[in-house]
Amino acid sequence: MERAAKDINDPNHEAAILAAAASTLADKERQMTYDTRLTHAIWDLATSGANPAVDLLVCLERRHTIGFRYVDITRAVVIHHGSKDTRVPVENVRWLGKTMRRCEVRVLEGEGHGLMASAAVMGGVLMEIAREWEDWMKVTGSSAGTRTEGGRRTLRERASVSAFR
Numbered sequence: 001m002e003r004a005a006k007d008i009n010d011p012n013h014e015a016a017i018l019a020a021a022a023s024t025l026a027d028k029e030r031q032m033t034y035d036t037r038l039t040h041a042i043w044d045l046a047t048s049g050a051n052p053a054v055d056l057l058v059c060l061e062r063r064h065t066i067g068f069r070y071v072d073i074t075r076a077v078v079i080h081h082g083s084k085d086t087r088v089p090v091e092n093v094r095w096l097g098k099t100m101r102r103c104e105v106r107v108l109e110g111e112g113h114g115l116m117a118s119a120a121v122m123g124g125v126l127m128e129i130a131r132e133w134e135d136w137m138k139v140t141g142s143s144a145g146t147r148t149e150g151g152r153r154t155l156r157e158r159a160s161v162s163a164f165r
Contacts, residue, residue, distance in 0.1 A: 076102040080125065082111030 007015060077100055081093040090107055097105035115121045
């Protein structure tokens with residue numbers, strides 16, 4: 001750079017300006033590379049042998065209540081999880097299933113993370129819910145078409161109808 005700045009054939013010092021810009025750019029690239037490598041090294045050390053989802057749940061439940069604790073859920077729960085989910089490992093969901101009292105984990109072969117966006121998966125889940133609803137109606141002797149006096153739907157019927165709209 002010094003030689004380019006003293007070059008009498010370059011009175012505007014264009015070569016020196018270009019050399020300074022190149023040096024600055026090279027410094028920034030070296031810093032970015034260092035930062036990236038350091039971040040990955042720290043992440044690898046922090047997560048080796050760890051289960052990030054379990055660690056997060058434990059931290060959440062110890063530091064701040066999130067409105068409930070998984071161990072306190074008493075209702076039956078079914079968790080559907082894709083076998084090819086790259087965001088949440090199957091082991092994490094199996095751990096959650098064991099943590100909850102009445103939880104069934106169903107691993108869906110070939111499915112990924114976005115089960116809610118899968119028409120086939122959601123269609124199957126909704127059909128199962130509909131069958132359970134029909135079974136409940138049979139057991140309780142209720143009829144989906146039963147109306148109160150005056151032909152108005154009951155609160156429970158309105159809630160169930162609006163849930164599927």
